[in-house]
Amino acid sequence: MHAEILTIGDELCRGEIVDTNSSYLASRLWDLDITTRWMTSCNDRESDIADALRLAVARSDVVLCSGGLGPTEDDLTVDVVSGLCGVAPSIDEAARIHLEQRFAGRIEVSPLQLRQVRVPTGARIYSNPVGLAPGFEVTVRDIPVICMPGVPRELHGIFDKHVERRLTELREARGDVERIARRIYRVFGRGESQISAACRGIVDDVAGATIHYQLKFPETLVKLVVRDRDQAAANARLQGMDSILRARLDPYLYGTGDENLVDRVMRRLLEAQLRVATAESCTGGMIGELLTRMPGSSKAFVGGAIAYSYDEKTRQLGVRKETLDAYGAVSEPCVREMAAGAAERFGVDYAVAVSGVAGPDGGTPEKPVGTVWLALAGPEALGIVTKKLSWPGSRDQVRTLAAWWALRMIDAAISMQLPDHEERQRAQRILVGEVKR
Amino acid sequence: MHAEILTIGDELCRGEIVDTNSSYLASRLWDLDITTRWMTSCNDRESDIADALRLAVARSDVVLCSGGLGPTEDDLTVDVVSGLCGVAPSIDEAARIHLEQRFAGRIEVSPLQLRQVRVPTGARIYSNPVGLAPGFEVTVRDIPVICMPGVPRELHGIFDKHVERRLTELREARGDVERIARRIYRVFGRGESQISAACRGIVDDVAGATIHYQLKFPETLVKLVVRDRDQAAANARLQGMDSILRARLDPYLYGTGDENLVDRVMRRLLEAQLRVATAESCTGGMIGELLTRMPGSSKAFVGGAIAYSYDEKTRQLGVRKETLDAYGAVSEPCVREMAAGAAERFGVDYAVAVSGVAGPDGGTPEKPVGTVWLALAGPEALGIVTKKLSWPGSRDQVRTLAAWWALRMIDAAISMQLPDHEERQRAQRILVGEVKR
Missing domain, CATH: 3.40.980.10 (MoaB/Mog-like domain)
Incomplete structure (x- = not known):
């Protein structure tokens, strides 16, 4: 047809x-x-x-x-x-x-x-x-x-x-009765070419199977499709590839189906009755905007501080002047204090902080455009975790990527509280380490 | 051709x-x-x-x-x-x-x-x-x-x-030497059908002239085009329609050409060396995000408070508990106090505040979904001006419309400081009065 x-x-x-x-x-x-x-x-x-x-x-x-x-x-x-x-x-x-x-x-x-x-x-x-x-x-x-x-x-x-x-x-x-089994895997944190390289060969010996990639910046959708006149046979072959694909995409696979990361994080915060606040510099309010897209988000999202200037980082979030003088605003110590300050002042379970060089100006050899520090302050067991991004994109891309990473860190932190050991391990891998792309 | x-x-x-x-x-x-x-x-x-x-x-x-x-x-x-x-x-x-x-x-x-x-x-x-x-x-x-x-x-x-x-x-x-004169008029604050109704007949008796509308929510672009083999003749006929069109679109026409409201506001703030802060509720950070899209915005945008909960409106912005109890968060007194609090605490020339019912839930007969209050606190001569929106769209539309109105109020406030009397009058009309759409 x-x-x-x-x-x-x-x-x-x-x-x-x-x-x-x-x-x-x-x-x-x-x-x-x-x-x-x-x-x-x-x-x-x-x-x-x-x-x-x-x-x-x-x-x-x-x-x-x-x-x-x-x-x-x-x-x-x-x-x-x-x-x-x-x-x-x-x-x-x-x-x-x-x-x-x-x-x-x-x-x-x-x-x-x-x-x-x-x-x-x-x-x-x-x-x-x-x-x-x-x-x-x-x-x-x-x-x-x-x-x-x-x-x-x-x-x-x-x-x-x-x-x-x-x-x-x-x-x-039309009598065109071939059935389709399909699943969408949602991947964030790796580029399309790395993802397609990771998936190479998966469908090669599977009858009627195809794999497709769709870049929806900043995430990539991997679509696995199996066609057969028998729906059950298509489903079974799809299911057979599922665990292989999941292993290949680990830990960047965050979900399947139509729910994107923005909706997923708010749904999980609401389900777990957790409260969150934001402390944003380079993203300028984008994380707050994402977290309030879903109706009912006021039960989980308390508020945020957009602290664009040095002074505001100190006034709104209690970042120490010495920290800013010694390390600058785009630094691990600064986002740590931003996140800790937000968690305390807003009185929330989780506070996420972002500070970075969105560009196109303002880059230096040590902190080139695309350098972003993130911190997540959570309950005692988690403490404060930080992450550095280093991905040279356009201003809009750097900001969007940073905002999504902030959400991904909240998402992983929620998983850290789950009983499932494997899920906790995957979350741990997301929360720790530098991200280059 | x-x-x-x-x-x-x-x-x-x-x-x-x-x-x-x-x-x-x-x-x-x-x-x-x-x-x-x-x-x-x-x-x-x-x-x-x-x-x-x-x-x-x-x-x-x-x-x-x-x-x-x-x-x-x-x-x-x-x-x-x-x-x-x-x-x-x-x-x-x-x-x-x-x-x-x-x-x-x-x-x-x-x-x-x-x-x-x-x-x-x-x-x-x-x-x-x-x-x-x-x-x-x-x-x-x-x-x-x-x-x-x-x-x-x-x-x-x-x-x-x-x-x-x-x-x-x-x-x-080809000897195809027809020349084009064209101008893009950018309109915000009225829907596409109201705008096209306002423009009716303008091109009717003008040779080679056409008018086109493009909805780029939340703004509408009106494009006036004149074709003629003689460029000067095309230009002259376009210019002849210009003042009529401007009068018809008044006061919702905010600019011409490729620059949209988001870029315009930041450019004008930077040119006038003015500093601005935001106090956002239902927009959740969207205004801050818009104001920080342009590189170099840190010279004008100091920061913002995302105050989603009652408590945060009080803690971050000093809104009085009695105000919230008596009028609710979506009210003129509340956004007045939000704007005044932000202007003082952030130490800026202008502070803009938004609080509304973005929906789809949370509407009441007195405050249906789409009700949004805005306030702008400015220098002494301006004081605090407020505006009520009442436009029943989707959650995303209500939020976007509110964020753009916040920018439009800043834009008009900048115009209020200009020597041009007519421009001040147009700005005055934007700043005052309830907006229905």
């Missing part, structure tokens, strides 16, 4: 935004055993959208389309698709009600606003769980065409809620 | 990497007054690459192609393009010498390595300033096809060194 992905928007064709929807959809299709053969982007021009759709239904088995469903007059997807189907656009009543409830008493619903709840008459509707414009599916020359909004989170929401299941149904209706 | 961009690679069609080459090329073409009409991605499959190229030369005036020029056996671009031109691939001697010098004494140059220095015989060669595989240009059915490697920095290097000049030459040879 071959798919075509069509993304629509002048902003794409002017290079104003990078098209992440195509790769998102291609990756989801790949997971569903559907091969994306063509990905096309075109402008918000009626005749181009129509040409692109005509071509897509002529050379593909299913078409996924994103963009052009918004409220403005250059959002034309509904009009073009309706034209190709020989129907008129009409208001989707459920979406209209949702829109009016959303705006109730706040702003007036204008005719322009209503544009975004139109669909081709008779289309199969895919309600939008996070936004206003619904997705929909029509059939053009016997080929299913599924349209979704261009806003990535709305596209993701509609895909998760409706389209994934629908595509499976379409694939199986 | 219409361009087509073709990017080739299985990794694109499996969604393993995001295609940044297409947007890079589209944006460079846009700057050269060449409209990208189609962007296509396909797999490393000989017949698909050939089909894509045949289609591209049939519907475009120039084709830019990236990928498939590497040394491995699935790099097939040279073979396919040679086939379409009816020539054989041959080694580019200059590139071969470069490759051998590069590998001298380190690794042996294998036949596989030599694959990447092949070109279609007779092609125009574009040497690669940063890598091994040269770019090249051939003519297929009278249409120029320019091929470059898929590695972004090699593509950029070849584009800068050769392709930019070549495209200008091609465009002018």
Whole structure:
């Protein structure tokens, strides 16, 4: 089964935004055993959208389309698709009600606003769980065409809620019944090429098995896939490779599945009823921002000190002036005192501290750009552990990597309290030692 | 002059990497007054690459192609393009010498390595300033096809060194000398549909003029474009619309060009030698993170308090317990005390405070999800100004909107110190009043 992905928007064709929807959809299709053969982007021009759709239904088995469903007059997807189907656009009543409830008493619903709840008459509707414009599916020359909004989170929401299941149904209706067993391994702390080198050969003698890598900076996803007409056989072969892969990725494998490190750490803090605080310099608040992404995080996250200047490290966290004078702010003694000061002042179980040279300026021969010191202060048994990063990336990358390492240290510290001896050992390896990448 | 961009690679069609080459090329073409009409991605499959190229030369005036020029056996671009031109691939001697010098004494140059220095015989060669595989240009059915490697920095290097000049030459040879005048207006504080409604009709009677909207949450870019064979005429018509558009977007227009609000605020703080601190609750560190994105921000950003809990609002910022008991944390009195406390304790010119209900839980009838209070404490003349947001979005959107409003308040406060009376009045309108969206 071959798919075509069509993304629509002048902003794409002017290079104003990078098209992440195509790769998102291609990756989801790949997971569903559907091969994306063509990905096309075109402008918000009626005749181009129509040409692109005509071509897509002529050379593909299913078409996924994103963009052009918004409220403005250059959002034309509904009009073009309706034209190709020989129907008129009409208001989707459920979406209209949702829109009016959303705006109730706040702003007036204008005719322009209503544009975004139109669909081709008779289309199969895919309600939008996070936004206003619904997705929909029509059939053009016997080929299913599924349209979704261009806003990535709305596209993701509609895909998760409706389209994934629908595509499976379409694939199986074609008698295309190969089953897939797959697992996503989430790896943080090593680069993509080191990870792919570590995994070499794992799938070589396993029938129907493939391995794929996806860099989602700062983590890498390793995807193990086994295909077989028999689901149980696929599952068994996948399971057979699991422990080998885990050993190869140790200790940088932190989890499997869809939960990333940010969500994992907050979930585990909440489960264990632990309280945490942050002391940030070069990350400037990024760790706090990550820790508060999840609803309910206030039960675990108490607060943080962003101590960008020397004086603030002293005032907010009690770092001694002598320490700063002797070792500088980017030093093990400084982050130790930052973490200890935060743990005490915020009265928390864990406090994490970060200070580094994010660059691009400010590097020295002893402390080049990318040098970051981290410290985690925890309960008595743990004490204060520190870690030095040394990875020369862009300012944004250095800061993101540092913030994720701070989370990874909290994650490992939680594991240190578990009864499982092996898990404690893996956590120990994460908490100790210098990291070069 | 219409361009087509073709990017080739299985990794694109499996969604393993995001295609940044297409947007890079589209944006460079846009700057050269060449409209990208189609962007296509396909797999490393000989017949698909050939089909894509045949289609591209049939519907475009120039084709830019990236990928498939590497040394491995699935790099097939040279073979396919040679086939379409009816020539054989041959080694580019200059590139071969470069490759051998590069590998001298380190690794042996294998036949596989030599694959990447092949070109279609007779092609125009574009040497690669940063890598091994040269770019090249051939003519297929009278249409120029320019091929470059898929590695972004090699593509950029070849584009800068050769392709930019070549495209200008091609465009002018066509007598296609339409010039573009354009300006980007950056708007924050109103939704895309309200902004497009406000701009309605502006370009209607202006020859060659178009207006485009791009939502880059939480801001919207309004792009005004005028095309004419005479650059001065295009510029003049653009300038003629400028003041009308500015009036329509007032006071939510904060700037023009490529600089976004985050960079603008930090630049202005640095220029005015002002110092700032943050007091964050629901944004959890996001404002601090934004303020520290720019290198050199430590001269203006002193630090911040992330005060997620009641106790921390009191301990770190001196918010009175009675205030919290009487009004709650999401209230004007609370953010007033947060901002005043931060300004005093951090010893800064400006302190900004945020407290809100980010959701999805925690809303009440009086304080529904999306209710956010902001306060800015500034020099004596300004005092403390507060603002209430009330916009029901997702947790992430509410937080991002709140963080940007905090920056916008700082931005407006800086404008309040300027001599320009009109600019002060606009700033005043931003600083005062409730914001509904």
